[in-house]
Amino acid sequence: MNTGTNDNEIISRVLRGEQSLYADLVKRYQNFVFTITLRYTTSREDAEEIAQDVFVKAYRSLADFRGESRFSTWLYTIVTTTCITFLRKKKLDTHSLDNEKVFETVESTDSGFKANQVEQKSKIQMVNKAIRLLSPDDAKLINLFYQGEQSLEEIGQIMGLEPNTVKVRLHRARQRLKDKMETHFVQEVKDIMN
Known part of the structure; x- marks a missing residue:
């Protein structure tokens, strides 16, 4: 893929049978998706699991993307609904502000x-x-x-x-x-x- 390929071009090509190009969209948006999922859960493992689920759902629903808004807007909607669904299923307890997991990222760097x-x-x-x-x-x-x-x-x-x-x-x-x-x-x- 040349670096000038926009999201809509990639999506069209994926829908025409070039499924391997979907990996380019994943690479382009993986940090975006992961950052948002981390805001819903303090667990890095849960955030990674949710992010993977988001990209699977987005791939399965790619034909529904109409291009009326940016791909990131459409993807954000999938991210938030997937996070909310995940949290409902898991019924996570609210973490207190002094939870040590909040500082995991800094300590593990x-x-x-x-x-x-x-x-x-x-x-x-x-x-x-x-x-x-x-x-x-x-x-x-x-x-x-x-x-x-x-x-x-x-x-x-x-x-x-x-x-x-x-x-x-x-x-x-x-x-x-x-x-x-x-x-x-x-x-x-x-x-x-x-």
Whole structure:
């Protein structure tokens, strides 16, 4: 595949019988999918299992992709419904904020990492924990806009809202996220500001 091939071209070719090209879509979106699944579960193994399930479901439903929105928008919908279904089946208990698994990623990283890289991961984890404290709709908005890099119009399509409504709700969700961070992560926020 040449690097200029867009998602819709790959999908057309896969649907015409070039199934091996689906691996290119998986490579292109594996980090996107895995990052979102990690926001639903703190277990790396569960996130990997969910991500694999997402790509299987997406492959089986590829003929249903109409190209009216970006592939990532369509894929995000599959990711969120798969995560919710997985969590319902597993009936996970809510993890407390002092759960040691939250720090697994930083502790398991190579000791050769520079201090500022570890600090950056810690900040990202703090933000992810704060996002988990939000309502599902607020978390979805934040994830779609910042992680999924979806436009207001695309978020509107996913959530069944007008773009202006999305803009207002996103503004409110960011404010609630800020409030959660200032309430639950007082020291961490102070450290970031210094």
